[in-house]
Amino acid sequence: MAMPRTSKTSSEGASPTFAQRHRRAQIIEKTIELVAEKGYAGVSLSGIAERAGITKPAVLYHFSSKAAVVDAAYEHVLHELVSHVGAAVEAASAEEGPAAYASSMIEYLSVNRRHTRMIIEALSNSDAERDTAARWKPLAQLIQAARRTRGLAPDPDSRTTALIIGGAIDAIVTEKLQDPAYDTRNAAAQLTALIDATYTP
Amino acid sequence: MAMPRTSKTSSEGASPTFAQRHRRAQIIEKTIELVAEKGYAGVSLSGIAERAGITKPAVLYHFSSKAAVVDAAYEHVLHELVSHVGAAVEAASAEEGPAAYASSMIEYLSVNRRHTRMIIEALSNSDAERDTAARWKPLAQLIQAARRTRGLAPDPDSRTTALIIGGAIDAIVTEKLQDPAYDTRNAAAQLTALIDATYTP
């Protein structure tokens, strides 16, 4: 009797086959493509299957539900993003932490355009209202660390400062998404200059 | 023979009845509610009809399609928003134009929380990719006007500056949407302070 991999979530079972992994990765890739092109609402199991050259139930063989597919795709791009930004922040000095955060995120999302839409859609469309604090807290901590290292008093409202910077990043990469000619390097420079300005009020 | 109002778009025919107007307004109101609660994807003709206490075809009697309903609802909230912001900007001096733009928009969207989601969803989900320039150009012009009045050189990249400010506004009102206790008045003050900082580089 065939026991279908009893994976309720995206956690793989004991030993995912080579083919298993390959197909899963392929399905995730096509899902990212589809979300980038048609948005969250425009993605369907049939659409994913067609892109991957298989049938709809084949997708559901590898993932327990449509939500599992989309979640896996989202977590994939999120992991890559935080890896990139995390590395850039760690490589920078504490003084330059916020600037490194902003410019590395803008750079990553400018290069991996397909991932951008996926992340934006996921954040704005999180079925369970996500913990919004998780978005701005890391940046807020970088801000406080930078101020501390620079010998400044703590920001009385680092939450708002982080929201402003984070929102600016969103707007810049969204603009890049719709106008590939937009110069995000310059935009990142302008934003970091503005961040620097917050240290000398 | 009953001639169904031959309105393809949301443009009303020659003489919309009182009842016509009332129903239309009610349908639009319920649609805004629904979008605010469930997002663009979660709105359906049946849902709208149920909210309004009528049947699905009744909605289609007043509007030619689902898209027409949603468009009308979006244009309704957009009109109110631009009226509010436009009045605030006109009441302010040219020097304070950008700050008035930002704070009035934050104030309006903090008060009319239901409208916020509608606008955000519409902008991010515009079926035909909207002219992105329309979003930042008005603010960019306010920025240039403010600099001119202050005797400063024109911003070499007012587009990016406008995007940064606009993105910050988005983030602040989104945060307010999920945490009603968030102090947007203070956030607006902080943002206008940052805008002021751009005048002295």
Added chain:
DNA sequence: ATATTTACTGACCGATCGGTAAGGAGGAAT
């Protein structure tokens, strides 16, 4: 009193959605 128009309702349509059931092709293990 009669005819017409307005503002609907109930029944229905085809399409598409996420998901399930059953079974088969093909390689690996015995």
Added chain:
DNA sequence: ATTCCTCCTTACCGATCGGTCAGTAAATAT
């Protein structure tokens, strides 16, 4: 040679979607 397991297909399910159609009760016009 046979059994088992992986990976997939065809066929189907109920639900919901946007939208149409025919008819009708109530108001309005004549």
